[in-house]
Amino acid sequence: MCAPLRPAFDNCWVIKTAFTELLAVQHPIAQAGMGGATSPELVAAVSNAGGLGILGASDHEAAAIHELAHVIRSRTKRPYGINLLLHGADDDQMQAVLDVRPSVLSTAWPRDDQDLGAIFASAHERGIKVLHMVPTVADAAKAAAAGADVIIAQGTDGGGHIGLLGTAVIVPMVAREVAPTPVLAAGGIADGRGLAAMLALGAAGVLVGTRFLVTPESSLHAAFKKLIIDSDGSDTIVTDLADIMLGTDWPGAVERIARNRVVERWLGRTNELRRRRDEAVPAMREARRAGDVDEAIVYYGQSAALIHEVMPAGEVVAEMIRExxxxxxxxxPSLVSD
Incomplete structure (x- = not known):
């Protein structure tokens, strides 16, 4: 039987965890912040389906954060979050997030000189819960001690900037370290099998990125969505090449990106890439705008192998829960004998 319905939820509340209880969401599924690939439409669709939609705001100035939050709230009355990558977030961006008061502040990749306790406390003072993503057990312990409400354990299976351990290893390690703080598993999860597996490993839910890229609500270029659908999961590489090209400094991070022509061109030639950055970066950004799968840096995870079609975000949530x-x-239960 289905658990009793909560007000405003019109579907069965079938998987109840510490995460769903804490955030007052129907399902233990959160959509990753993923920078410019998220949109108000995607965030609202995930939240309306009973998950937690999260807007990636690190690329947006304060005024845009206010505007996007207004659009999201016009499309959903359910909980949603805003994500900031702390190492590059400025005071105006943080203040804008605090001002619009999303249900959740999602954070990751802080600098060593940043005071996580103060950042998290500023959110709590406004009734905002904090989700913080970590690549190591030590970082998880630090974030939990600083007051994070939920810890996201990120494995190497995911796309974009990742940690150093596989998801199936980092999740139980972090869950044990920070208990009873709820843990979300991130990296390589694209369907209900992954959700069930992560719950078995001690997670209270999952943070899903690549699967939500391949939805009509995602702002990712259609050519990159097709690239993910066509992927067998082995066509990515873990490197710091994109950060070297863009001149960005992610503390202790590497990234999983598509292994395509532009990546092959510069592998092993990073000193030359640094010298030719003024030439390489505009060309790559134009390729991103044009949907050029060979010349753009494209971020996605190994779970691409499990994605075979563009599917509405709400259906992604529903199908994951059903499975x-x-x-x-x-x-x-059928595997256990009496």
Whole structure:
């Protein structure tokens, strides 16, 4: 039987965890912040489906954050979040997020000189919950001690900037370290099988990125969505090449990106890339705008192998829950004999 329905939820509340209780969401699924690939439409669609939609705001100035938050709130009354990458966030961006008061402030990749306790406290003072993503157990312990409400354990399976351990390893390690603080698993999760597996490893839910890129609501170029659909999961590489090209400094991070022509051109030639950055960066950014899959830096995870079609974000959430519930209710219990 379905658990009793909460007000405003019109579907069965089938998987109840510490994360769903804390955030007052229906399903233990959060959509990753993913920078410019997120849109108000995507965030609202995930939240309206019972998950937690999160807007990537690191590329937006304060005025844009206010405007985008207004659009999101006009499209959903359910909880949603805003993500900032702390190492590059300025005071105006942080203040804008605090001013619009999303349900959640999602953070990641701080500098060593940043005071996580003060950042998290400023959110809590406004009734905002804090989700903080970490690549190591030590970072998880530090964030939990600083007052994060939920820790996101990020594995190397994911796309974009990632940690150093596989998701199936980092998740139980972090869950044990920070208990009873809820943990979300991130990296390589694209369906209900992944959700069920992460719950078994001690997570209270999942943070999903690549699967939500391949939705009509995502602002990712259609050519890159097709690239992900066509991927067998082995066509990415873990490197710092994109950061070297863009001249960005991510503290202790590497990134998983598509291994395409522009990446092959510069692998092993990073000193030359630094010298020719003024030439390489505009060409790459134009390729991103044009949807050139060979000359653009494209971020996605190994879960691309599990994605076969563009699917509305709400259907992604519903299908993940249906599949996970079936595994938890039927397949796994059938493996245990009396």
């Amino acid at each position: 996970a519930e079936s595994i938890l209710r039927e397949r796994l």
